[in-house]
Amino acid sequence: MEVVDENLVYKELERDDLEFFDFTDAKFKIFGLYEAGEYFNESLVKRMPQDIADKVNPGVAGHNRSAAGGRVCFITDSPTVAITTKVAPPHGANFSPISGSGYDIFVKEDDGKFTRKSVYRPKEDPSLPYSAAFGFDYTVIKPREMIINMPNYAGIEYLKIGVVKGSSIEPLNPYRTDIDPIVYYGSSITQGGCAGTPGNAYENIISRRNNIDFVNLGFSGNARGEQAMAEYIAGLKMSAFVLDYDHNAPGAVHYSKTHYAFYKTVRDANPNVPIIMITRPNGRVDPVSANMYLAVAKGSYECAKAAGDKNVYFINGFDLFGDEDPDICTVDGTHPNDLGFYRMAEVIGKVLDEALKNRK
Amino acid sequence: MEVVDENLVYKELERDDLEFFDFTDAKFKIFGLYEAGEYFNESLVKRMPQDIADKVNPGVAGHNRSAAGGRVCFITDSPTVAITTKVAPPHGANFSPISGSGYDIFVKEDDGKFTRKSVYRPKEDPSLPYSAAFGFDYTVIKPREMIINMPNYAGIEYLKIGVVKGSSIEPLNPYRTDIDPIVYYGSSITQGGCAGTPGNAYENIISRRNNIDFVNLGFSGNARGEQAMAEYIAGLKMSAFVLDYDHNAPGAVHYSKTHYAFYKTVRDANPNVPIIMITRPNGRVDPVSANMYLAVAKGSYECAKAAGDKNVYFINGFDLFGDEDPDICTVDGTHPNDLGFYRMAEVIGKVLDEALKNRK
Numbered sequence: 001m002e003v004v005d006e007n008l009v010y011k012e013l014e015r016d017d018l019e020f021f022d023f024t025d026a027k028f029k030i031f032g033l034y035e036a037g038e039y040f041n042e043s044l045v046k047r048m049p050q051d052i053a054d055k056v057n058p059g060v061a062g063h064n065r066s067a068a069g070g071r072v073c074f075i076t077d078s079p080t081v082a083i084t085t086k087v088a089p090p091h092g093a094n095f096s097p098i099s100g101s102g103y104d105i106f107v108k109e110d111d112g113k114f115t116r117k118s119v120y121r122p123k124e125d126p127s128l129p130y131s132a133a134f135g136f137d138y139t140v141i142k143p144r145e146m147i148i149n150m151p152n153y154a155g156i157e158y159l160k161i162g163v164v165k166g167s168s169i170e171p172l173n174p175y176r177t178d179i180d181p182i183v184y185y186g187s188s189i190t191q192g193g194c195a196g197t198p199g200n201a202y203e204n205i206i207s208r209r210n211n212i213d214f215v216n217l218g219f220s221g222n223a224r225g226e227q228a229m230a231e232y233i234a235g236l237k238m239s240a241f242v243l244d245y246d247h248n249a250p251g252a253v254h255y256s257k258t259h260y261a262f263y264k265t266v267r268d269a270n271p272n273v274p275i276i277m278i279t280r281p282n283g284r285v286d287p288v289s290a291n292m293y294l295a296v297a298k299g300s301y302e303c304a305k306a307a308g309d310k311n312v313y314f315i316n317g318f319d320l321f322g323d324e325d326p327d328i329c330t331v332d333g334t335h336p337n338d339l340g341f342y343r344m345a346e347v348i349g350k351v352l353d354e355a356l357k358n359r360k
Numbered sequence: 361m362e363v364v365d366e367n368l369v370y371k372e373l374e375r376d377d378l379e380f381f382d383f384t385d386a387k388f389k390i391f392g393l394y395e396a397g398e399y400f401n402e403s404l405v406k407r408m409p410q411d412i413a414d415k416v417n418p419g420v421a422g423h424n425r426s427a428a429g430g431r432v433c434f435i436t437d438s439p440t441v442a443i444t445t446k447v448a449p450p451h452g453a454n455f456s457p458i459s460g461s462g463y464d465i466f467v468k469e470d471d472g473k474f475t476r477k478s479v480y481r482p483k484e485d486p487s488l489p490y491s492a493a494f495g496f497d498y499t500v501i502k503p504r505e506m507i508i509n510m511p512n513y514a515g516i517e518y519l520k521i522g523v524v525k526g527s528s529i530e531p532l533n534p535y536r537t538d539i540d541p542i543v544y545y546g547s548s549i550t551q552g553g554c555a556g557t558p559g560n561a562y563e564n565i566i567s568r569r570n571n572i573d574f575v576n577l578g579f580s581g582n583a584r585g586e587q588a589m590a591e592y593i594a595g596l597k598m599s600a601f602v603l604d605y606d607h608n609a610p611g612a613v614h615y616s617k618t619h620y621a622f623y624k625t626v627r628d629a630n631p632n633v634p635i636i637m638i639t640r641p642n643g644r645v646d647p648v649s650a651n652m653y654l655a656v657a658k659g660s661y662e663c664a665k666a667a668g669d670k671n672v673y674f675i676n677g678f679d680l681f682g683d684e685d686p687d688i689c690t691v692d693g694t695h696p697n698d699l700g701f702y703r704m705a706e707v708i709g710k711v712l713d714e715a716l717k718n719r720k
Contacts, residue, residue, distance in 0.1 A: 092456075093486070094481065096456040096691065098454050098691055099691075116688050118645075118693055119692045137646065205688070288497070327477075330479075331458055337560070337698035338691075338697035338699040340698075
């Protein structure tokens with residue numbers, strides 16, 4: 001079985017025509033992270049203040065150092081964009097090194113759409129540093145807008161971005177400036193597990209479609225609806241909030257005790273921000289549990305409506321994978337694959353668009 | 361980063377109420393494999409005669425021992441189905457242990473549809489043996505039809521299937537008996553790289569839809585259109601043949617020299633078998649090369665038509681991912697993710713259905 005398909009093998013970058021800049025350099029603009037560049041316990045990035053994450057629970061404290069939702073944005077006329085990086089990788093049988101520790105790059109095409117041009121692929125052992133380059137196939141060389149998505153499941157030990165020497169680089173904001181980011185809170189599914197590539201997590205797909213920035217506060221296995229998290233989120237500047245921790249609440253009773261309280265804390269501080277409540281997408285795998293949790297979240301939504309909330313929305317998780325072959329939308333029964341995430345992006349994106357249009 | 365999401369972790373099977381049977385036991389029926397049970401160089405399975413594979417090239421000789429397209433089918437009233445297995449796993453940054461070395465199980469529901477009920481997940485190190493069980497959630501216990509898909513990228517050192525002691529087990533043929541299998545020949549994409557789970561490779565999706573058996577002759581990195589392979593395939597009993605080795609032909613000249621000859625060898629021996637020619641699904645990544653190969657295959661198709669062939673079909677690979685976000689349909693630019701495979705299954709499945717209906 002030791003016969004090799006060259007397409008499946010990592011290749012080391014060997015070029016001396018490139019110059020590299022730290023991703024925290026002012027040449028780049030970073031989105032989706034609370035902090036980037038201050039080295040903290042195996043990662044240069046944090047998604048929320050570490051002292052608050054520490055208070056929430058140890059799992060949130062740990063996963064706070066993963067780069068989920070992090071993006072590096074810039075404009076360059078370089079015909080090649082390279083990275084050299086070392087990440088603190090996660091391990092799991094249900095995701096690949098690319099899925100957990102890879103990067104992907106999207107370039108704005110002439111039709112105005114950010115289109116994926118390449119994936120930066122870690123080594124088979126994702127704990128090893130790696131470098132990779134992508135040469136663009138454009139016939140006209142001109143400044144182009146680019147987004148590099150950072151790994152959804154890995155901390156960043158270092159990340160440098162390379163361009164052909166002498167190329168222009170400028171920071172880029174590819175997002176609407178008239179609207180604050182969307183904030184997502186939830187479980188591993190929210191964090192992006194197990195999209196095949198970072199940019200295929202549902203938040204990224206939605207963001208490329210609606211051109212709105214976002215913050216990914218998904219904490220694999222550890223989103224338990226704590227009040228400290230609710231208070232932190234309540235204080236964020238945001239255009240909408242997506243609440244989904246169905247899978248991580250330790251029991252329906254706990255879910256019931258925390259769900260409305262979480263919503264209420266965010267709502268009280270943000271009277272006009274649309275709040276979208278979501279339940280698990282893979283409910284068919286364990287319908288008894290899924291329906292119990294569904295009833296809790298639905299009840300919370302009904303309470304909010306009854307209390308006069310005109311900016312609250314509910315998505316029944318059973319609808320997230322659609323009616324056609326929902327059974328094959330996960331990699332392991334729990335985590336969406338790229339088909340599952342794509343369908344989630346369609347359903348959630350539509351509700352978000354509607355909610356943002358109809359804000360009251 | 362050492363905080364664990366329990367959903368991402370392998371759990372060892374610990375039950376003593378199960379009895380296990382070798383997958384080659386007469387209680388099961390095996391589909392998609394030429395041979396299963398004769399131990400040969402790290403794998404019990406072969407997809408074609410090893411002596412012919414050896415003649416084709418060393419890559420085909422090696423990948424012939426992977427279980428791509430292999431299925432174990434049976435009827436049981438057991439409320440749990442377990443496996444214990446050791447595989448000769450592949451390695452790649454672009455697939456997960458589940459993707460390369462996992463199994464999945466589909467059960468026929470009351471609506472007549474085979475529905476995925478669970479995934480059997482290898483350990484993080486997929487070279488280690490593992491055991492896993494899935495307990496069904498049915499309230500009525502009765503004999504049910506089941507398909508276990510074998511790993512697309514791994515050889516099988518052993519595989520035993522377990523049921524609750526005393527349960528019934530009978531071999532099952534879940535496929536139409538009035539029609540021969542469909543044969544697919546091609547590259548890693550045909551082999552199933554990099555579907556998230558074995559059953560999400562496009563051939564499996566099509567087979568569950570049209571209830572027709574199939575043989576997967578995808579040879580990662582090594583499908584070069586050799587005449588010896590064409591002659592072997594020409595001798596198979598089949599209802600349709602899908603020809604796709606675009607990605608592995610070493611250059612457009614080689615492709616041009618072998619493509620029509622391959623087709624002609626299969627056609628001469630099978631005058632009425634629909635032959636579907638396909639080009640690479642991810643042509644947008646490297647359109648110059650993709651269009652060159654496309655021209656070759658299209659030319660081959662036009663020649664076949666001009667020679668009076670009424671059972672030949674052509675699928676332009678650029679259509680396989682559709683028009684909406686084709687850029688995010690791969691895991692690495694080359695290999696389809698589950699979104700990509702799903703879209704391929706729709707396009708190829710439709711052409712196959714049409715071709716089988718209109719056979720002349």
